[in-house]
Amino acid sequence: MQTIHQRFQIEYQYSVFFTENLFHQNNPLLKDFFSNYKDQGFQRKALVVVDEGFANHHPTLEQDIKSYFESQVQDIALAKDIIFVPGGEASKNDPALFEKLCKAVDIYGIDRHSFVVGIGGGAVLDLVGYAAAVSHRGIKLIRIPTTVLSQNDSGVGVKNGINFHGKKNFLGTFAPAVAVFNDLTFLRSLEDRDWRGGISEAIKVALIKDAGFFTWMEENATKLVNRDEEAMAYLIHRCAEMHTDHIAGGDPFEFGSSRPLDFGHWAAHKLEYLTNFEVRHGEAVAIGIALDCVYAVQIGMLAESDLYRILDLLTKLGFDLYHPKLAENDKINLRNGLQEFREHLGGRLTIMLLEKIGKGVEVHELDADIIAKSVDYLETATLATPEKIS
Amino acid sequence: MQTIHQRFQIEYQYSVFFTENLFHQNNPLLKDFFSNYKDQGFQRKALVVVDEGFANHHPTLEQDIKSYFESQVQDIALAKDIIFVPGGEASKNDPALFEKLCKAVDIYGIDRHSFVVGIGGGAVLDLVGYAAAVSHRGIKLIRIPTTVLSQNDSGVGVKNGINFHGKKNFLGTFAPAVAVFNDLTFLRSLEDRDWRGGISEAIKVALIKDAGFFTWMEENATKLVNRDEEAMAYLIHRCAEMHTDHIAGGDPFEFGSSRPLDFGHWAAHKLEYLTNFEVRHGEAVAIGIALDCVYAVQIGMLAESDLYRILDLLTKLGFDLYHPKLAENDKINLRNGLQEFREHLGGRLTIMLLEKIGKGVEVHELDADIIAKSVDYLETATLATPEKIS
Structure with missing residues (x-):
């Protein structure tokens, strides 16, 4: 038949x-x-x-x-x-x-x-x-x-x-x-932390897709912190627009392994769990972005000057760049998080990293030692304004 | 914005x-x-x-x-x-x-x-x-x-x-x-009753879409009853083909209210529940088809000669045409079934009836008294070969 x-x-x-x-x-x-x-x-x-x-x-x-x-x-x-x-x-x-x-x-x-x-x-x-x-x-x-x-x-x-x-x-x-x-x-x-929290997704999408939008956020950081509604309205509209454009232009139901909009999210998901959701999603994404950007510098993918702009914007907006749970249990929890992220997405591990502000690039492996070094960097980086990476 | x-x-x-x-x-x-x-x-x-x-x-x-x-x-x-x-x-x-x-x-x-x-x-x-x-x-x-x-x-x-x-x-x-x-x-x-049961869906799709396939089943009824595998292979292939064609050509995810492949199913679903699934799906569909075809004759939509061919084929294949639960509780259960069917599909009540063998037509209401008369007809019709409708 x-x-x-x-x-x-x-x-x-x-x-x-x-x-x-x-x-x-x-x-x-x-x-x-x-x-x-x-x-x-x-x-x-x-x-x-x-x-x-x-x-x-x-x-x-x-x-x-x-x-x-x-x-x-x-x-x-x-x-x-x-x-x-x-x-x-x-x-x-x-x-x-x-x-x-x-x-x-x-x-x-x-x-x-x-x-x-x-x-x-x-x-x-x-x-x-x-x-x-x-x-x-x-x-x-x-x-x-x-x-x-x-x-x-x-x-x-x-x-x-x-x-x-x-x-x-x-x-x-x-x-x-x-x-x-x-x-x-x-x-x-909204509480201030939730007003702020959602901005991390705008930073995420700007970093991988639109350097101009990132610059706009740098220029408007003070307004955003001061809860200027006009600035927030623009931020939300531009972010939603890029989000929906990405979905329509890509793989809406994620039949493939690529998920660029999950930039910064693998560590964020684990951190939310490790803190029993005391760290909220947007806050966790800010830390996840910071971590993956430090990682990208460590492997020579991203310029340090871009990293400082990113950490600077996150800090100005009031985001923490580090949480002690990242380092707990000799960072094994975090490594497990990477594995869980792969299993949830399915298929080959695919992680979005940053090549420069406005341009993401996908990689298929992350090195556990370099992740650990990146965590260490962020631990000290929170104590003052961002320091030089070693 | x-x-x-x-x-x-x-x-x-x-x-x-x-x-x-x-x-x-x-x-x-x-x-x-x-x-x-x-x-x-x-x-x-x-x-x-x-x-x-x-x-x-x-x-x-x-x-x-x-x-x-x-x-x-x-x-x-x-x-x-x-x-x-x-x-x-x-x-x-x-x-x-x-x-x-x-x-x-x-x-x-x-x-x-x-x-x-x-x-x-x-x-x-x-x-x-x-x-x-x-x-x-x-x-x-x-x-x-x-x-x-x-x-x-x-x-x-x-x-x-x-x-x-x-x-x-x-x-x-x-x-x-x-x-x-x-x-x-x-x-x-498969038990005989399950071998037979699935044939009702082939009758359903033939009745609404392909008179030639219905005739083929009439001609091959004895083979089908005797578990001839070649005949069954043809029946399954043709039925599956029409089923998939219908899905692709229509409204696969049923955003509208029309669901032609549910011909005979509104009463079938209720009957399965009323009998606590002692009457299996295919058997219930055979009774549902019989009921809706009697109904179509009662309202002057379907020729009696077509009805007799349909009841005759169902009977030859060994299907019951009636179950006492249809009449129970003064047929109120059955009327509730119609309402539940509408709610599950959503939107306007849309029921497929038969205009002739090979051609279905959708209606948007069924008359409770005529449903009741159709049930009564089937109750007696099971006692012998199909009788003339009154």
Whole structure:
């Protein structure tokens, strides 16, 4: 019998909107978006899931959402309850929360033509996105990221996931949202460390793709530290734009081994675990970038002058460049992290390093001794302004 | 800030191979397939998961697989243990089995460039496919279906899933395999009812798409009943071909509401649940087809002569056309089934009915009284050869 060859393409598209006061009665953005989905002979619904950490800072949020749907969104029936889940990495560690969201999909009758709307930081959006992606084999997802990190990076991407027995993002899918709404005013309630934290992903993407954007951040570091919203709005937009461009132009569902946007991330993931997530993702990425840039200098790939600019910018923004857990257990933990990173990505180890500011290059091995030396360098480098590398 | 419009396409392709004695040392098919994946600077692995129900009838299987990999497949490292899971719908009801498979992926270091190989009936392949699809956001899946139903229908499609708190396929994804291997010799150990059961999906696809194939089944009904392998090989190939063509030509990931391949399935799904899966999927589909064809006659859509041919073929093949659970509880259970079917598909109720043999047509409502009358018709129709409809 003749072999059957099957072949087809799936097209995905979504928009990332930038706005302020998304749920104000006079903001038509969400209403207009939903109006594209009306009048098809059945009632679509929306189930809204909110990050408690965010909700605690926005006491009128629940009422604002209900009022907005009631008066503005005629075509979509809001599920009568809004679901709250704890924020931060904890939300991805608790299988009961995943179960709770799937049950909510069932209880409120949310079908594949209805919407799950996630409002919160990256971790909550990862959890909500995963539950939406596997319930009924995929419900339409709307992401409303509320942190710098999720507005400029994870929230505009195509991944979701939860942790499984201590393995970060072990369970997950590639499942683009149908829309992302970035509300600048939602960032006002962020702690300084989270306002800052998300900037590390912008530094990451600038370093591997756009020297001009890196220079812009150097010039605007003081504004960024002082929580200038105009500067942050530009940073988020430019970072999101490069992130989405990269996804569309590359390998969106990561069938290959290359994952340039994970620059600085292999050590970051391990550090998050080693500190039980006390070091948050953006902070860990800053350290991961610093580590891999020192490494690149040590192997003669990156100029020292570029390294100093990078460490200088990170320091000016208030990032730590080192954490004692990096050196613990004779750095074996960190080496294990490299192995775990390879296993999660799969295939040949592929690590993005920096050739110069604005240009990344992939390598397929890292030397454990040089990693160790790089850790030692960062340990002393944090004590003062960056020193000469030996 | 300007809206970012993201857009990209993902291409999927896979082959469905037809063979005999897949794990015999002199069958190069699997070896040749894996040789496409060699020599990329890293070691790929394979984790094999087998349906216990199938394994019990094939006592040398485990050794055959290990010997085949050892002597034939140099490029892929077989995980040292083969995993066994119970067969049948029970495997999709037990969350511990899903958990077991994800843990195995972790324990044996199966990454995104390695393979999970599922061997078994449709239910086991659904479970294995789901675990593979969400572990590390998607591991390459090879399906080796061992029943008529999975070889001609579910196994060659793009879906997976498990049940969740009694809801069939509530959790799942669309995730094409990288290859499907249909081994005709694997069907020899099937009970008669499972050999027969899978034929209902071939009848389904013939009825909505290919009158000539339906006629072929009428002409070959006796051979099929007598377990003629050549006839079955043709039936499976033709059915698989139409199934994959339909997927590629239509809406593979079911973004719309239309699902023609679910002809006969709305009542079938409910009947499976109502009988606690004593009525198996293929048997339920035969009854579902009968019911919807009687319905189509009742509303004047289908000619009685076509109905008699359909009921006659089903009867000749040994299918029941009725089950008492259809009428239970004043047929309210069945009406609930229609609602649940709509919710699982999402959007507007869309049901495929038959206009004539070889041509389906979609409708958006079914009348509860006419469903009830159709059930009554089938209750008496089973007592003798098909009678005239009143």
